[in-house]
Amino acid sequence: MLRITYVKSAIGYRQEQRDTLRSLGLRRLHQTVEKPDTPSIRGMVNKVRHLVRVEEIVPEETPARRGRTRTSQKGAEHEAA
Template sequence: MSKGSDTQKRIRITYVKSAIGYGKDQKATLRALGLHRLGQQVVHVATPSILGMVEKVAHLVQVEEVGDEVA
């Protein structure tokens, strides 16, 4: 199990634009990603489900790959 987790890419997601005026589904997606306040950052493993959620709210977040320095 640890062998697979070592090779997976990690992404840092930053909440950069307010969700006011957008649908409940997009607000729920932000919450599911762990984003509650503007400027907040979270790091997730880049799984297909996470990437799908990021794509759904791409206009509200900024995404960047991170190296192994984040535990």
């Protein structure tokens, strides 16, 4: 998986590059999306590499959406004490 963050404005760049950002799902500065690591996604990222920051992520790094939320965990710690 790739984590792609939009870090620099596309104002003043070609329409083709702005369209590529939209195709990646990026609409606002500092927005982050996660996309599969495929040749087509890599090609799009390469086209706008001066406007985005890219990190490779491994599936184990993706947070699990199970169990209690952070706020409920804090509450549980205070109850136990």
